[in-house]
Amino acid sequence: MSELNKPRQLSLPLDYFKMPTRVQRWKGRFGWALFGLTIGGLTLHWAMNREAHFGASPGPVSAPHQAWDDTCSACHDAFQVTSSHSWAPPGMKHTASQSCRTCHAGPMHHVNQTPHLNCASCHREHKGRDFSLVKMADSNCTQCHDDLHAHCTSEALPQYGNVSMFAKGKHPDFRSIKSDPGKIYFNHSLHMSPGMLEGAKFMLKNIPAEYRERYASLQKDNNPNAPVELTCRACHQMESADFKLSFWELSEIGPSALTPRSSGNHFLPIVYENQCKACHPLQVEDRMADKGAKVLTVPHRKQPVELDRWLSDYFTAQAVRGIAGFEEMKAPRPLPGKKSAIQLEPTLKKRIDDNVESARKSLYLEPLKKNCRLCHPLNEVKKSEAGEEPLFPFPTIPSAEIPQVWLKHARFDHMSHRALDCRACHGNAYPRLADGAVNKDVSHAQTSVMIPGLDNCVQCHAPKSTVTQDGHSQRIGGVRYDCVLCHTFHNGRETDQPLAGRGAEARGAGRPRIVEEVLKGER
Amino acid sequence: MLLDRSNWPRHRPWFYVFFVSTLIAAAWYFVEARSSPRWPGGSSLPGFVFGIIGGLLCLFEFLIWFRKKVRSWKIGSAQAWLRAHIWLGLLTLPLLLLHSGFRFGGLLSSILLSLLILVVTSGVWGWVMQNKLPASLLEVPEETLVHQIDLLGVQLEEDAWTMVSKTCGIDRPGEEKTTGKAAKGKEDDASINVGLLRSPIVISATGVTGTQALASFFESSLSPFLLKGRAGHRPLAQPGRARLLFDQVRSQVPPETYGVLNTLEGYAHQRRQWDRQRSIHFWLHNWLWIHFPMSVALIVLMFVHVVVALKYY
Numbered sequence A: 001m002s003e004l005n006k007p008r009q010l011s012l013p014l015d016y017f018k019m020p021t022r023v024q025r026w027k028g029r030f031g032w033a034l035f036g037l038t039i040g041g042l043t044l045h046w047a048m049n050r051e052a053h054f055g056a057s058p059g060p061v062s063a064p065h066q067a068w069d070d071t072c073s074a075c076h077d078a079f080q081v082t083s084s085h086s087w088a089p090p091g092m093k094h095t096a097s098q099s100c101r102t103c104h105a106g107p108m109h110h111v112n113q114t115p116h117l118n119c120a121s122c123h124r125e126h127k128g129r130d131f132s133l134v135k136m137a138d139s140n141c142t143q144c145h146d147d148l149h150a151h152c153t154s155e156a157l158p159q160y161g162n163v164s165m166f167a168k169g170k171h172p173d174f175r176s177i178k179s180d181p182g183k184i185y186f187n188h189s190l191h192m193s194p195g196m197l198e199g200a201k202f203m204l205k206n207i208p209a210e211y212r213e214r215y216a217s218l219q220k221d222n223n224p225n226a227p228v229e230l231t232c233r234a235c236h237q238m239e240s241a242d243f244k245l246s247f248w249e250l251s252e253i254g255p256s257a258l259t260p261r262s263s264g265n266h267f268l269p270i271v272y273e274n275q276c277k278a279c280h281p282l283q284v285e286d287r288m289a290d291k292g293a294k295v296l297t298v299p300h301r302k303q304p305v306e307l308d309r310w311l312s313d314y315f316t317a318q319a320v321r322g323i324a325g326f327e328e329m330k331a332p333r334p335l336p337g338k339k340s341a342i343q344l345e346p347t348l349k350k351r352i353d354d355n356v357e358s359a360r361k362s363l364y365l366e367p368l369k370k371n372c373r374l375c376h377p378l379n380e381v382k383k384s385e386a387g388e389e390p391l392f393p394f395p396t397i398p399s400a401e402i403p404q405v406w407l408k409h410a411r412f413d414h415m416s417h418r419a420l421d422c423r424a425c426h427g428n429a430y431p432r433l434a435d436g437a438v439n440k441d442v443s444h445a446q447t448s449v450m451i452p453g454l455d456n457c458v459q460c461h462a463p464k465s466t467v468t469q470d471g472h473s474q475r476i477g478g479v480r481y482d483c484v485l486c487h488t489f490h491n492g493r494e495t496d497q498p499l500a501g502r503g504a505e506a507r508g509a510g511r512p513r514i515v516e517e518v519l520k521g522e523r
Numbered sequence B: 001m002l003l004d005r006s007n008w009p010r011h012r013p014w015f016y017v018f019f020v021s022t023l024i025a026a027a028w029y030f031v032e033a034r035s036s037p038r039w040p041g042g043s044s045l046p047g048f049v050f051g052i053i054g055g056l057l058c059l060f061e062f063l064i065w066f067r068k069k070v071r072s073w074k075i076g077s078a079q080a081w082l083r084a085h086i087w088l089g090l091l092t093l094p095l096l097l098l099h100s101g102f103r104f105g106g107l108l109s110s111i112l113l114s115l116l117i118l119v120v121t122s123g124v125w126g127w128v129m130q131n132k133l134p135a136s137l138l139e140v141p142e143e144t145l146v147h148q149i150d151l152l153g154v155q156l157e158e159d160a161w162t163m164v165s166k167t168c169g170i171d172r173p174g175e176e177k178t179t180g181k182a183a184k185g186k187e188d189d190a191s192i193n194v195g196l197l198r199s200p201i202v203i204s205a206t207g208v209t210g211t212q213a214l215a216s217f218f219e220s221s222l223s224p225f226l227l228k229g230r231a232g233h234r235p236l237a238q239p240g241r242a243r244l245l246f247d248q249v250r251s252q253v254p255p256e257t258y259g260v261l262n263t264l265e266g267y268a269h270q271r272r273q274w275d276r277q278r279s280i281h282f283w284l285h286n287w288l289w290i291h292f293p294m295s296v297a298l299i300v301l302m303f304v305h306v307v308v309a310l311k312y313y
Helices: A022-048 A063-068 A138-145 A188-193 A209-216 A245-252 A271-276 A304-321 A340-365 A423-429 A514-520 B008-034 B045-069 B078-100 B106-141 B146-168 B173-189 B211-232 B240-251 B257-287 B288-311
Strands: A008-013 A285-288 A295-299 A466-471 A474-475 B191-198
Touching: A008 B146, A022 B257, A138 B257, A209 B008, A245 A271, A271 A514, A285 A304, A285 A340, A304 A340, B008 B078, B045 B078, B045 B288, B078 B106, B106 B257, B106 B288, B146 B211, B146 B257, B211 B240, B211 B257, B240 B257
Parallel strands: none
Antiparallel strands: A008 B191, A285 A295, A466 A474
16 A cells, blocks of 8 residues: 555645735736836926926917926916916916016907906917917807807997807898998999990000000000900009019109018008009190190199199299290390380299199199099188188198008908909909909999908808709808907907007017026016 | 625615716716806816815725725725725716816826726726626636645645656655655645545555656646646646547556546646636736726826916916
8 A cells, every 4th residue: 555545635824815916916016116107207307397397288388488388487377277267266366367468468358348358268378389379269259249248347338249150140240331431533343344444445555655564464465456454453462563663663652552571461552653643644734835735744642732832833943944945935125114024024924824724724623534533522612701712722632531441340361362253252343244244233333342241251251061052052161260260359459449450569568578588487 | 896686785875876976067067068168177166176076086996905905994894995996986087087178188187087097997897807707716616725826736746746656666856855845835834724635545555567658748748737737738728638648648557547647637627727717816806907006106196286287277
């Protein structure tokens, strides 16, 4: 018999329950390892960063503020609530945005708005380098504009309609100028017709040679006998260089009207010297004593009283220079006892006066094509209340008063719309439709404002959709239609100044600082 | 912690706490969201409140670690603690998601939210495992203490060697050393018997001739398998192949040794069960490798988050 003839027991040490399992052992090791890693990482961050924020930043700040990405205190007031929309825990209060105002004054939108929000309520930072701080979501605007009465102080109730989004019925009609207040007679339809009027023949050869090329280059048929056919771009350009003017022409117009570097999103102003003079030269007859008459170009931009003085000076100077033929006159022998000047004086004076009078007549009185009356209304002179004749018997010309900005509370960028035919928005400026048919809606009235309404904009600036009309499906919308596409919020002053831009002093920095202060984010 | 019909009544109150709290929180949040230009986050009133409650719940969740460490800490039964741990832990997820405004935010809050999701997910996974896997232990009638399997494996191998050496009449190098260990374990006063390994076997004291195949099989296959399980000899870990291997040995040895061979086959079967038990045990508890360390990091970073979030509110 062997020793196998005994039962065999399995036995364990008595303290077996104190021994951890493999899973328990590694659980503890992993726990301590992660604890160490976490504490180590936090310590490392504390040591290596200028300001320990431990990754609290919800994301990189936008590019304009990237210098202060690691300097939280440049913008944050410690233990203060940054956004007005945030709830303030007990013991904490909302910041007054003084840190923002160090660099941006941020004038308020309206004095009667309520509540007064701080900067971070709308301008959300930490959304990434490429995030725009001024491209706000509509909700930032509609939180008040959806119900303006509830967001205005009782002293001044709003005069504007509520807005919930840019769509018909949810956005009021444009408050653009309803009737052109300008004091210039101008008929777009006439100028857009070939030959300047249906059937009329104003041809290229009628334009002075020095200007002809400019207009000939704009039309297909540039034969001198071809009727002049203007396009929008003949007068409306956004870039000075596109007018292709010579140095002398530019000098005559001046940099205030044709800026050397234009913004590119607005059309340059219409000035007589650039857009009108080629076809409407301001000329009067200059009658010579013995050489017939020649044409005298008189300066623009002068009131009749100034122009009269200029004409008088001009003709007197001509007389003095002998250019006008006075010199060649044979003075009659003076009678005994009479001074020759007495005999000459009335003759010279009469000639000067005749020239001036003739010029006055052609400039102000006759309904000619090239005088002031063609474009300017004249304020006729009236007797005083006492019945006295006015000192100067000629009318005055009111200022043009053409609005520089038609949509005062909105911005419009023509360059962004360059892919569109001008007819898409200004169809009634054209006497003919794109297919050559007569445009029944063409505007002949000088007071017409050819700025389209909201209906026209929402063709593109609306949510993308398709509508079916007369069996045809038509795509509409798809282009941005958010509030800030057209509107700005901070109008530059404490009161409503819609035209004030980002350069307004009211938006300036709190105090000028040296470079080091700026980079450190010091206030 | 099992969740079935028998113990559902104990879970029911906690489920209601979880469900109703989630509903109330969501309702409050979405009412607030209607008047807000963006999804309210931690700086809104509901977001702030959810943050505080969620943070306190996280701290409570962590207390279960102390409860387990300090067994003398008799505040509620372990089962009650675990039920609260499970349901309040689940509640932290909706509360802290609402607190975050459904945004990951910056590095710190992203890490925190990721840790929270990992901790809750691993906890749920562990709960599912602990509900599903124990049924599999029925396949392991020879179940033992899982962390003593290696020690029991050594005892098994030693006894098998005793049988093989007596049967074949051989010794192996270093026997003294190995058996010395076993003898110590066997006769140590500080040990406890946990089961009967085998019944007595009667075999000639002089051994049996023609058992070379048995000795060879033991050395090359059975011994490594009994000591290390599947890692020691993979074919014996598969019942079908193990049967073939034993039949093969049986065909090469005299019939007197069949009794020993049958016992050895039983040992292999027992070792296979322990391997199975170890595998089940691993899946029952391996989620703790994620759940616990991530909880530690979550708690540490939560305190940092509280301070910096209030400072740069």
